[in-house]
Amino acid sequence: MIEARGLSKRFLDKKRGEIRAVDNVSFTCQPGKIYGLLGANGAGKTTTLRMLATILEPTDGTAVVCGHDIVEQPEKVRANVGFLSTATALYRRLTAQEFVEYFGRLNGLDEATLKKRVDAIFIRLDMNGFRDRRCDKLSTGMQQKTSIARTLVHDPPVMIFDEPTGGLDVMTARTITAFIRECRNSGKTVIFSSHIMSEVEKLCDTIGIIQSGKLLVEGTLAQLRDKYAEHDLEEIFVKVVTPHFAAEEAN
Amino acid sequence: MSLRNVGIVYRKELTEAVRDRRTLISTILVPLLLFPVLSVGFGSLAVALVGKAKEETPKVMLRGGEDSPAVVEGLKKLDKIEIVPETPGWKDQIINKEIRAAVEIPAGFQADVAQQKSDTVKIFNYQGEMKSEFATDKIESYMKEYRDKVVKERLAAKNLAETVLKPFEVNRENVAPPEKVSGAAFGGIIGYMVILLCMTGAMYPAMDLTAGEKERGTMETILSSPISRMHLVLGKFFLILTAALGTAALSVLSMGVSFSVLGHYTSQSAGGRAAAAEFLLKLGPKTVISVFLMALPVAVLFSATLMTIALFAKTYKEAQSYLTPMTFLVIFPAIAAMLPGVELTPKLSLIPILNVSLLCKELVAGTYHWNYIAVIFASTCVYAAAALFIAIKMFQRESVLFRS
Numbered sequence: 344m345i346e347a348r349g350l351s352k353r354f355l356d357k358k359r360g361e362i363r364a365v366d367n368v369s370f371t372c373q374p375g376k377i378y379g380l381l382g383a384n385g386a387g388k389t390t391t392l393r394m395l396a397t398i399l400e401p402t403d404g405t406a407v408v409c410g411h412d413i414v415e416q417p418e419k420v421r422a423n424v425g426f427l428s429t430a431t432a433l434y435r436r437l438t439a440q441e442f443v444e445y446f447g448r449l450n451g452l453d454e455a456t457l458k459k460r461v462d463a464i465f466i467r468l469d470m471n472g473f474r475d476r477r478c479d480k481l482s483t484g485m486q487q488k489t490s491i492a493r494t495l496v497h498d499p500p501v502m503i504f505d506e507p508t509g510g511l512d513v514m515t516a517r518t519i520t521a522f523i524r525e526c527r528n529s530g531k532t533v534i535f536s537s538h539i540m541s542e543v544e545k546l547c548d549t550i551g552i553i554q555s556g557k558l559l560v561e562g563t564l565a566q567l568r569d570k571y572a573e574h575d576l577e578e579i580f581v582k583v584v585t586p587h588f589a590a591e592e593a594n
Numbered sequence: 595m596s597l598r599n600v601g602i603v604y605r606k607e608l609t610e611a612v613r614d615r616r617t618l619i620s621t622i623l624v625p626l627l628l629f630p631v632l633s634v635g636f637g638s639l640a641v642a643l644v645g646k647a648k649e650e651t652p653k654v655m656l657r658g659g660e661d662s663p664a665v666v667e668g669l670k671k672l673d674k675i676e677i678v679p680e681t682p683g684w685k686d687q688i689i690n691k692e693i694r695a696a697v698e699i700p701a702g703f704q705a706d707v708a709q710q711k712s713d714t715v716k717i718f719n720y721q722g723e724m725k726s727e728f729a730t731d732k733i734e735s736y737m738k739e740y741r742d743k744v745v746k747e748r749l750a751a752k753n754l755a756e757t758v759l760k761p762f763e764v765n766r767e768n769v770a771p772p773e774k775v776s777g778a779a780f781g782g783i784i785g786y787m788v789i790l791l792c793m794t795g796a797m798y799p800a801m802d803l804t805a806g807e808k809e810r811g812t813m814e815t816i817l818s819s820p821i822s823r824m825h826l827v828l829g830k831f832f833l834i835l836t837a838a839l840g841t842a843a844l845s846v847l848s849m850g851v852s853f854s855v856l857g858h859y860t861s862q863s864a865g866g867r868a869a870a871a872e873f874l875l876k877l878g879p880k881t882v883i884s885v886f887l888m889a890l891p892v893a894v895l896f897s898a899t900l901m902t903i904a905l906f907a908k909t910y911k912e913a914q915s916y917l918t919p920m921t922f923l924v925i926f927p928a929i930a931a932m933l934p935g936v937e938l939t940p941k942l943s944l945i946p947i948l949n950v951s952l953l954c955k956e957l958v959a960g961t962y963h964w965n966y967i968a969v970i971f972a973s974t975c976v977y978a979a980a981a982l983f984i985a986i987k988m989f990q991r992e993s994v995l996f997r998s
Binding site: 393396398399400418419421422424426428430431432433434435436437441445446448449450451477493 | 821
């Protein structure tokens with residue numbers, strides 16, 4: 344369960360002054376459902392998800408993840424969250440197994456539990472062929488599996504994916520989307536961001552469209568289709584976002 | 595739980611460091627090879643040059659002296675000097691090092707001496723040039739001996755005792771223990787080396803664990819794990835500290851070994867370096883341990899400072915350009931401590947780095963000023979703690995971690 348309440352993030356930029364990267368965003372993600380944040384580049388998706396993962400601290404507002412406040416108890420929140428993005432790289436000089444074990448230990452697992460978990464995950468993701476290979480010697484697909492294994496090692500109830508398929512080839516991207524579905528089916532709360540319409544259309548139970556840091560519309564795909572009398576998500580997105588683009592240009 | 599987390603981070607960073615060629619070179623290979631190469635290289639070069647200089651028989655040109663055959667005869671008999679007859683352009687010949695010196699005997703010199711008239715013998719040389727100085731010394735000491743002989747003869751002729759001209763003797767005698775005499779010479783170098791190598795040892799891991807982590811995109815990965823940022827920073831800090839101290843320890847070890855090996859082989863031919871080796875061997879465990887205890891807060895100071903600065907950089911290259919000037923900031927006070935005449939004062943004992951290098955000089959010489967030791971250890975600890983505190987604070991700042 345994730346509950347964002349008036350989440351805001353302002354940055355100070357030397358040239359442009361104050362920037363509202365995320366502006367008073369509230370939404371709820373339920374267990375066993377996938378919430379998709381849809382937005383263009385720079386819309387505020389990454390900042391929102393980084394705040395939920397407590398990598399960044401909100402300027403205003405807060406969120407509650409699994410009963411823990413992200414501002415008050417960031418370490419407890421992180422213990423309940425698996426965070427995966429294209430920017431979360433691997434430690435190149437560790438082997439796949441050492442890498443996953445490192446994050447298991449940081450999550451407070453004792454050695455016996457850790458060994459059981461790692462063995463189970465490596466079998467499930469079919470990673471035993473390269474468990475002792477250094478991460479810099481892995482293919483992109485193997486690297487993605489290793490990243491997934493990292494997010495799973497502490498079996499978190501909440502999964503946060505920030506553009507997880509960005510820059511990946513079709514086959515590797517499918518591994519990720521299959522994994523996201525699996526997370527939902529096992530009852531986890533899933534939130535993920537993307538600017539790829541088809542991905543959001545296929546995966547998400549609830550869609551939130553974000554632009555200029557503001558959450559403009561929220562609903563199931565069916566609700567959005569009804570509201571905007573369009574079938575194609577891309578058309579819906581353009582209808583929602585265009586007036587805001589125009590307003591921004593005018594500024 | 596908290597210590598466990600710091601330990602987990604430390605172990606992982608250690609695993610990575612051991613697998614990184616660049617870290618291994620800077621923390622292990624360089625300090626191990628630096629001293630053998632430096633001491634053997636420079637040592638044998640010096641031996642070769644000094645030996646060659648002594649082998650060559652310097653040519654000294656004789657001007658005048660036709661009417662003073664006894665003096666000329668004496669000069670010609672001098673060992674390791676070749677007296678050559680006068681040719682025009684002798685000054686240029688000295689400048690061009692064709693001859694090493696010239697000696698000018700005034701006309702009627704011997705006759706003047708016999709009549710007790712005062713004359714001046716001039717020696718022309720190339721000041722500061724080793725072979726020229728060597729020839730000049732030979733000529734000068736011969737002429738002084740000759741003068742002494744004349745004085746003695748005159749005193750004897752007047753039936754006066756030699757004590758008329760030398761009522762008493764003035765002698766100097768060294769009472770400082772031998773290790774203090776050599777300590778003054780080598781103590782400064784040891785402090786300087788320990789401090790400098792602490793710095794170079796910390797430099798590479800400091801960049802790799804901060805800017806390097808940003809560059810490789812693992813910063814976000816590690817920040818998404820439940821470990822607190824303070825534990826993360828401490829784990830990283832301890833690894834950098836290990837590298838700093840390890841480099842310093844290895845270099846002192848290799849310095850001791852290479853000096854003693856060198857001293858063993860060249861004890862006859864090169865007195866100075868043999869003394870250095872002997873001196874290093876005499877450095878007991880007590881001195882080594884006290885130098886290291888003093889180096890500990892300095893290493894903490896370096897590790898924390900370098901880590902903080904490197905954390906601001908986005909890439910390894912950027913970090914390098916920030917840290918390179920830092921080397922000069924450290925080298926300057928460390929060198930200042932090596933200058934003769936710079937000694938510990940209450941004010942200087944508060945200046946970081948300089949105070950420790952000065953103290954190392956004293957420690958190596960076997961002097962323990964407990965007041966200064968306390969002040970310097972305490973003040974360096976304060977600086978180190980402040981640096982570590984700033985490092986932890988910087989690690990909490992988003993503007994530093996996610997600088998764009």
